[in-house]
Amino acid sequence: MERIPILKMGKFLLVTIQVDLYDRLALALEEDLVMMVHKTGAKGVLIDISALSIVDSFMGKIIGNIAAMSSILDAETVVVGMQPAVAITLIELGLPLSGVYTALNVERGMALLEARMPEETGNDRDNDDE
Amino acid sequence: MERIPILKMGKFLLVTIQVDLYDRLALALEEDLVMMVHKTGAKGVLIDISALSIVDSFMGKIIGNIAAMSSILDAETVVVGMQPAVAITLIELGLPLSGVYTALNVERGMALLEARMPEETGNDRDNDDE
Structure with a gap:
C-alpha cells in the first residue's frame, strides 16, 4: 500500500499531498501523522496542497480531522499552497476549514508557526546543556 | 497534466517524489526545477524519495539529470530518504548516482547543504541595503 511521506x-x-486521497490512504496518513507527532514531539504540521487542483468534501474532512488530531497533540496545523479554485470550492462546499491556519506557501506557513510558538519556555527536548 | 510541486x-x-515518474512528468519536473532554481536563486535542491519503494533506470537517470542541471545553475542536489532496497537496486543497475549527495532524511540533507554552503560572501540576493 502506498503511503504519503511525512518529513520532519x-x-x-x-506533508505534501500530491495524489487524491482515497479512504485507506487518508486513514493511513492520519495514523502516520499522529504517530509522527507523538514520536517527534513536533509543534506544528504543514500540509502542502499546492499539487491539488480539485478538492472534494472528503478531502476537506480529512484535512479538518488532521488539524483536530494535531491540536489535541499540541501541534498546530497550517495548510499551505492552496490554489484559488480549491479555496472557492471549499467555501462552496461549506467547509471553511475552521481550526486550520492557512498560508500562501511553505515558507510563510513556517513563519506563521514560528510566530505562534510560545517563547522557548525551557521545555525544548534536545536541550543537552552543551 | 499533473505536476510535482517544488517547495521553497x-x-x-x-521536491517530494511520491508517484512514478513517466516521461512527460519527469520532463516537466526537470523544467520546473530548473526554472525555480533560476527564479529563486536556490543554492540547493533536496529530492525526497522516501515514498519510492522501487526505482528503475529511468528514475535513476532523471535524478542524475536533475543533479547535473542544478549543479550547472550553482545549486547542489541531495537525494534524501532512500529506502535500502532502492539503494541496492541502483547499484545493481549500475547507477551509483555520481555527483549527487545523499542523506538519510530531509533534516540531515539540509544540514549537509548548510555545511557545504560557502560562508556568506556578500552575494545574498535579497540584500536591499534597507
Whole structure:
C-alpha cells in the first residue's frame, strides 16, 4: 500500500499531498501523522496542497480531522499552497476549514508557526546543556 | 497534466517524489526545477524519495539529470530518504548516482547543504541595503 511521506523539518512536520486521497490512504496518513507527532514531539504540521487542483468534501474532512488530531497533540496545523479554485470550492462546499491556519506557501506557513510558538519556555527536548 | 510541486524552504528547494515518474512528468519536473532554481536563486535542491519503494533506470537517470542541471545553475542536489532496497537496486543497475549527495532524511540533507554552503560572501540576493 502506498503511503504519503511525512518529513520532519526541525520542530515541524511537512506533508505534501500530491495524489487524491482515497479512504485507506487518508486513514493511513492520519495514523502516520499522529504517530509522527507523538514520536517527534513536533509543534506544528504543514500540509502542502499546492499539487491539488480539485478538492472534494472528503478531502476537506480529512484535512479538518488532521488539524483536530494535531491540536489535541499540541501541534498546530497550517495548510499551505492552496490554489484559488480549491479555496472557492471549499467555501462552496461549506467547509471553511475552521481550526486550520492557512498560508500562501511553505515558507510563510513556517513563519506563521514560528510566530505562534510560545517563547522557548525551557521545555525544548534536545536541550543537552552543551 | 499533473505536476510535482517544488517547495521553497529558505535557500533550498524541496521536491517530494511520491508517484512514478513517466516521461512527460519527469520532463516537466526537470523544467520546473530548473526554472525555480533560476527564479529563486536556490543554492540547493533536496529530492525526497522516501515514498519510492522501487526505482528503475529511468528514475535513476532523471535524478542524475536533475543533479547535473542544478549543479550547472550553482545549486547542489541531495537525494534524501532512500529506502535500502532502492539503494541496492541502483547499484545493481549500475547507477551509483555520481555527483549527487545523499542523506538519510530531509533534516540531515539540509544540514549537509548548510555545511557545504560557502560562508556568506556578500552575494545574498535579497540584500536591499534597507
